[in-house]
Amino acid sequence: xxxxxxxxxxxxxxxxxxxxxxxxxxxxxxxxxxxxxxxxxxxxxxxxxxxxxxxxxxxxxxxxxxxxxxxxxxxxxxxxxxxxxxxxxxxxxxxxxxxxxxxxxxxxxxxxxxxxxxxxxxxxxxxxxxxxxxxxxxxxxxxxxxxxxxxxxxxxxxxxxxxxxxxxxxxxxxxxxxxxxxxxxxxxxxxxxxxxxxxxxxxxxxxxxxxxxxxxxxxxxxxxxxxxxxxxxxxxxxxxxxxxxxxxxxxxxxxxxxxxxxxxxxxxxxxxxxxxxxxxxxxxxxxxxxxxxxxxxxxxxxxxxxxxxxxxxxxxxxxxxxxxxxxxxxxxxxxxxxxxxxxxxxxxxxxxxxxxxxxxxxxxxxxxxxxxxxxxxxxxxxxxxxxxxxxxxxxxxxxxxxxxxxxxxxxxxxxxxxxxxxxxxxxxxxxxxxxxxxxxxxxxxxxxxxxxxxxxxxxxxxxxxxxxxxxxxxxxxxxxxxxxxxxxxx
Numbered sequence: 069x070x071x072x073x074x075x076x077x078x079x080x081x082x083x084x085x086x087x088x089x090x091x092x093x094x095x096x097x098x099x100x101x102x103x104x105x106x107x108x109x110x111x112x113x114x115x116x117x118x119x120x121x122x123x124x125x126x127x128x129x130x131x132x133x134x135x136x137x138x139x140x141x142x143x144x145x146x147x148x149x150x151x152x153x154x155x156x157x158x159x160x161x162x163x164x165x166x167x168x169x170x171x172x173x174x175x176x177x178x179x180x181x182x183x184x185x186x187x188x189x190x191x192x193x194x195x196x197x198x199x200x201x202x203x204x205x206x207x208x209x210x211x212x213x214x215x216x217x218x219x220x221x222x223x224x225x226x227x228x229x230x231x232x233x234x235x236x237x238x239x240x241x242x243x244x245x246x247x248x249x250x251x252x253x254x255x256x257x258x259x260x261x262x263x264x265x266x267x268x269x270x271x272x273x274x275x276x277x278x279x280x281x282x283x284x285x286x287x288x289x290x291x292x293x294x295x296x297x298x299x300x301x302x303x304x305x306x307x308x309x310x311x312x313x314x315x316x317x318x319x320x321x322x323x324x325x326x327x328x329x330x331x332x333x334x335x336x337x338x339x340x341x342x343x344x345x346x347x348x349x350x351x352x353x354x355x356x357x358x359x360x361x362x363x364x365x366x367x368x369x370x371x372x373x374x375x376x377x378x379x380x381x382x383x384x385x386x387x388x389x390x391x392x393x394x395x396x397x398x399x400x401x402x403x404x405x406x407x408x409x410x411x412x413x414x415x416x417x418x419x420x421x422x423x424x425x426x427x428x429x430x431x432x433x434x435x436x437x438x439x440x441x442x443x444x445x446x447x448x449x450x451x452x453x454x455x456x457x458x459x460x461x462x463x464x465x466x467x468x469x470x471x472x473x474x475x476x477x478x479x480x481x482x483x484x485x486x487x488x489x490x491x492x493x494x495x496x497x498x499x500x501x502x503x504x505x506x507x508x509x510x511x512x513x514x515x516x517x518x519x520x521x522x523x524x525x526x527x528x529x530x531x532x533x534x535x536x537x538x539x540x541x542x543x544x545x546x547x548x549x550x551x552x553x554x555x556x557x558x
Contacts, residue, residue, distance in 0.1 A: 079139065082550040084483060090476050091527070091542060095131070095535075097469070098453075098528035099124055105440050105449035105456040106530070120449055120530045127532040134536060135543040143551045146544055147491055150194075150201035154222070157194035160187045161229040168233070176233040188230045188238040189537035193544060196498035198222055199245065203252060204491040210253045219249065236396065237509075237521030244505035248497045252490075257303070261373060264299055268292050268381045273388055274404045283332045285340050292381050293344035297321045300351060300374040307366040313358055320354075321347045348374060399520045416452065417516045419445045424458030424466070424514070431462030449530045451522050454514045473507050473526075483549050492548040499541045 099121065106120040114121040164187050168175040177184040199222055202208070210216050223245045230239040243262075250259055275288035301321070305314045328343040352371045359367035388397060402417070423439035432438070437459035439445060445452050458466045477500055484496030503526050510525040512518030524534040 079547070079550050082553060083139070084479075084546060084549055087476075087479050087483065087542075087546060090472070090479065091135075091539075094472070094476070094527040095128055098525075099128060100434065101453055101456050101460075101528055102449050102530050104435055104437060104460050105453060107435050123532075124530055124535075127535050130532070131535050131539040135539050138540065138543040139547050139550070141547060143492070143548050146197055146495075146548070147201060147204075150197040153194045154198040157187065157191040158225060158229065161191060161226055161233070164188075165229065165232050174234040176230070176235045176238070183532060186238075186531075186533040188226075188233065188235055189533040190540065191226045191230075192241065192502055192537060193541045195223060195226055195242065195245065196495050196502070196541065197544070199248070200491045200494035200498065203494050204489065208490075210249060216249075216254070234393070237523045240509075240521060241502060241505055241523060244501040245498060247501045247504075248494060251497050252494060257307075257369075257373075260299075260303075261376070264295070264377060265380055267295060268377065269384050270404065271295070272381055272384050273400065276385070282337075283329070283340065284337055285332070289341045289381075290344070293341055293348060294325065296348060296374060296377045296381070297325070297344070297351065299377070300348075300355075300370060303370045303373055304355065304367060307370055308364050310358075310362070310364065313355075313367070317351055317354065321351050345378075348378060416446055416520060417513070420452050420455040420514045421516060423448075423455040427459040427462040427466075429463050431458075431460050431465055434460055436460065447522075450524060451510065451520075451529060452514055453525050453528045453530070454511055457528075470511070473503075477504055477507075480545075483545070486552060487549065488552055492545075492552065495548060496545050499545045502541060503538070 102124050103114050103121040107114065108119070111119070113119060115125065116122045117126070164178055165175060168178050171177050171184075176188055177186050199219055202219060202222065208215055210219070223242055227239045227242045230242075246254070246258065246262070250256065272288045272292050275291065276286060278287045279285060280287055280290065297317075301314055301317050304310075304317060308314075324347045325340065325344055328338070328340045332338045332340055352374050355367045355371035355374070359365050359371070388400070392400075419439065423437065423445055426432070426439060427437070437456060439459055440448050440456050445455050448456055454466070454469075457469055461468075480496065480500035480503070484493055484500060487493040487496055506523055506526050509518050509521065509523055510529075513520045524531060526538050527535065
């Protein structure tokens with residue numbers, strides 16, 4: 069019969085109160101920022117239900133109650149109920165697609181009386197719990213292809229459902245889970261593949277309509293094909309370590325491309341990209357044959373990378389033109405410098421930059437921001453809340469907030485690393501990666517460094533769903549961490 073080790077501390081004593089203090093600080097700081105963004109001098113009441121600041125107070129109060137309740141639930145409950153919670157959230161995401169009314173072009177908000185809830189915000193903790201539970205199974209390893217694909221499927225399913233709700237920004241947040249997989253042993257080749265895909269997309273779209281002088285060749289297509297060749301050759305060396313293979317590929321693909329360009333310039337103008345396609349196809353065949361002959365099967369993986377790269381590039385054009393909504397295409401064009409119309413597509417970002425810049429070093433002071441008071445910045449108390457901070461608190465306040473977030477993320481890393489089991493560690497890293505993704509993308513889009521995809525700044529942006537979602541994520545982890553020293557004796 070097992071008994072609890074008498075060395076175990078109580079839950080309250082074991083809680084990481086520094087993290088809770090940082091949580092409370094961010095929530096209170098966020099509420100004052102919402103006040104500054106939504107304050108109306110005609111109706112100065114900041115506590116009434118009719119104002120965003122008043123509603124946020126209610127959400128803060130309920131979040132504190134919710135967090136306290138989560139701290140009372142033992143870790144084993146989260147372990148045993150993970151799959152059930154995941155099924156419930158997937159079902160709710162499907163139901164949302166059917167019953168949710170269209171709001172700002174998406175069908176992701178379910179009205180419940182006077183409020184609206186966004187299930188996509190709550191499914192994050194369900195996915196985090198589920199992959200942590202799955203990866204905690206005995207004998208689990210990411211090197212097992214079947215198990216790896218199951219984990220990826222658990223992540224991609226809610227992503228697809230959220231995309232069906234036309235909430236692309238919320239769906240992209242789930243990419244943060246792949247950072248967790250990397251921490252748990254996933255090969256860096258997958259992250260490199262993701263990086264390569266981003267490069268293909270940016271180069272292909274940005275230079276998709278410009279041609280090389282003296283040749284009928286599109287710059288974007290030519291450069292992407294060249295990058296695919298270079299990346300594939302580099303991966304062949306990293307995974308195969310066969311110099312003769314790299315030499316053959318380099319001479320064949322790069323030499324053939326150079327000859328095609330010379331022929332196009334000095335003999336008959338031709339589309340060099342078509343030659344590149346043939347050369348890359350021959351490179352793939354060569355890699356597959358070589359992997360079979362030499363029994364270096366990692367070369368076959370490199371060949372699949374080249375095929376995936378080619379397919380992804382040509383799919384990008386179709387997705388960009390046929391799948392993305394017009395406003396989404398325009399946002400990408402503005403980010404890539406293809407559309408500079410600050411009166412329409414780039415209006416939000418341009419006004420946000422003006423607001424942040426007008427704050428100077430020390431800011432204009434609480435409730436003194438002219439850009440925010442005159443409502444120049446749309447969504448200034450939700451997705452663009454950071455511009456309110458920049459205007460009212462200046463560079464000092466903005467930098468201080470980012471530094472505070474950095475300390476918060478660092479603290480979560482410390483907590484995750486000290487967990488004694490895979491369940492708590494994976495869940496902890498899931499939490500911090502989600503926070504990090506939100507922070508990076510939200511601040512980046514306000515500064516014009518990332519596309520405007522509409523995701524909230526943790527604990528700052530107005531909204532009950534996001535605040536509840538972040539609170540659930542954090543406090544479940546805090547409860548897990550509180551039980552890190554718990555031992556049972558048989």
